[in-house]
Amino acid sequence: QVQLVESGGGLVQAGGSLRLSCAASGRTFSSYAMGWFRQAPGKDREFVATINWSGGRIYYADSVKGRFTISRVNAKNTVYLQMNSLKPEDTAVYYCAATTGGATMYLSGYDYWGQGTQVTVSS
Numbered sequence: 802q803v804q805l806v807e808s809g810g811g812l813v814q815a816g817g818s819l820r821l822s823c824a825a826s827g828r829t830f831s832s833y834a835m836g837w838f839r840q841a842p843g844k845d846r847e848f849v850a851t852i853n854w855s856g857g858r859i860y861y862a863d864s865v866k867g868r869f870t871i872s873r874v875n876a877k878n879t880v881y882l883q884m885n886s887l888k889p890e891d892t893a894v895y896y897c898a899a900t901t902g903g904a905t906m907y908l909s910g911y912d913y914w915g916q917g918t919q920v921t922v923s924s
Contacts, residue, residue: 803827803913805897810918813887817922821882823897823915831875834904836911837882839893839920846896848906850882858904865891887922894919 809821823835836851850861850871859871868887873880880897895918898911905911 803830803833803899805899805913805915807895807897807915807918810895810920812921812923815887815889815922815924817887818883818885819887819920821884821895821897821918821920823880823882825878825880825899827878830878833899833901835871835873835880836898836900836904836906837871837880837895838898838908839891839895840917841890841893844893846908848908849895851904851906852880853904860904860906862906884920887920889922889924892920892922 804826806824813819831854834853837849838846839849840846848862852859852871852873868885870883897915899913900911
């Protein structure tokens with residue numbers, strides 16, 4: 802069992818940056834692949850980025866590639882999402898998730914989810 806708590810969301814102007822953090826409980830964080838997803842009002846939850854246990858395998862959604870960076874520090878049980886050049890269409894609730902399987906872009910592949918943090922980008 803792992804519990805995930807996101808933080809770092811907020812209101813930012815277009816072109817600005819935010820860094821989201823996801824702190825995980827438990828001693829086995831390094832054995833989980835982690836992912837970030839987002840859900841805008843009235844839309845389905847969608848994949849943003851994922852990272853495997855070592856950080857050696859990373860994938861991004863095309864919509865954020867080149868602007869967002871996922872990383873993790875296993876010693877701190879934390880995964881990050883650095884978001885630069887934010888756009889109004891990035892506005893959503895951002896969720897982190899953990900899986901005992903490999904890094905994946907599929908929601909169904911994740912076992913644990915956080916409660917989410919709101920990101921709002923104004924134009």
